Amino acid sequence: MNHGEARNDGSYSGSRGHSPASGHRGYRRKSETPVIVDKSLNEPSGNRSRGFQGRGRGTISCYPKNSSGFGKYEHSPVQSWVEKPLQVSNVDCVEKRGQKHGIGSTKQPDEVAAALKNSGDNKDLMKSSASSSPNNRNRSGGSFVSRGRDGAGMRCGLVNQMKYVSLSCKDSVSTTSDQKVEHSSVEDHNSVHKSVDAGNSSNESNARLFDIVLEKKVLRLKPNLLELNREKKKASKGYTGIVIRPGMVHLKNYLSINDQVMIVNKCRQLGLGEGGFYQPGYRDGALLHLKMMCLGKNWDPETSRYGETRPADGSTPPKIPVEFSQLVEKSIKESQSLIATSSKNTKGEDEIPFMSPDICIANFYTTTGRLGLHQDKDESKNSIRKGLPVVSFSIGDSAEFLYGDQRDDENADEVVLESGDVLIFGGKSRNVFHGVRAIHTDTAPKVLVQETSLRPGRLNLTFRQY
């Protein structure tokens, strides 16, 4: 297994700057005729139309459901759902990628502007700018460009000067949405959260923990009513299942706001303890453009291996919270029944086998975060051979997620993953190349930010079974 080699954090060539992919149906496919499946909520679930357009590339089916209770922020069980006969039209559900956009590590001025504009968080700005190393070799080959242009000279100086100032977490962060994180006082992480240093003094930033929540005083004003109503409407629509390609299912809006709040609170709590969010780096010193925390087992980007402890600081990863595992298992079952419903002769388990996660990699992308195209292939041979799925939860700002059969960002397909989306890839898609090209700033649900104080950016959890 060679996740590290494949998990390139180099930048995509070309420039970014297109408008976000069209709304929440942001699929952009290469080489296929755009197809959209219209949906509504008028038939009983037993009569789900099989007017499905096939499961190959370029064709999707949408299965609207009612699931989440926005008002109480509760994740209610799947309710019976209905669907009108599918109509196909040329709108935006699947479309060709018109432009190529780079992941943009070479856009330091943009990053500076974006970071200042979006979060006012100079610490992040510095980390982001500093995180590209001139030494970063092109680990994945393919179409990545060298990252040697952005901020070579700044790196060591800024990283070492950085101070992570944020709130201490004296309270217990709840696992339920109605108990909120209580903020006490502003303190310096270096004193509050003991650094775990395994002698890696050459890269001090590795030993610091990163808070995914902002201190209270920088929180924005309350979201306006219009925005809240829009979010409420979206939540009340429930979720939609889309078979993107064999073995790959997108459950849009699957996680209720309540679940999202619970996940953020739990990750925040775990992220400030032993094995919490840190700045990972590769063996050659290049830093990934994200913060990471592993649950269950540790994945080490330096060796591309899983282990029981984190070599960077000797810490033991926290366990996966049972609530997370339950959501994962439920979403796999949901994807299986979606597949079974959309194709008479296919058993869901044949396309996406069941798994119980014993690994979770939590990534936090600040607004300039990204992740190069890679395969997840450091799990056991058996796990890969069986095609046990990777289950990905997206929370916070939306992300441009790329996927394809080659490590080729120019020809990769794209889907925008929004807060609450679950993406599952197993079976024939288990080895798909995937990565995150960009984060769409200020797209997180306002109510989520209000409830959790989640900092600008995106929290992503990928669950796997070793």
Ligand SMILES: O=C(O)CCC(=O)C(=O)O
């Ligand atoms: O952030 C994402 O959506 C993908 C993360 C990922 O691919 C990984 O952690 O291996």
Ligand SMILES: [Fe+2]
């Ligand atoms: Fe991955």
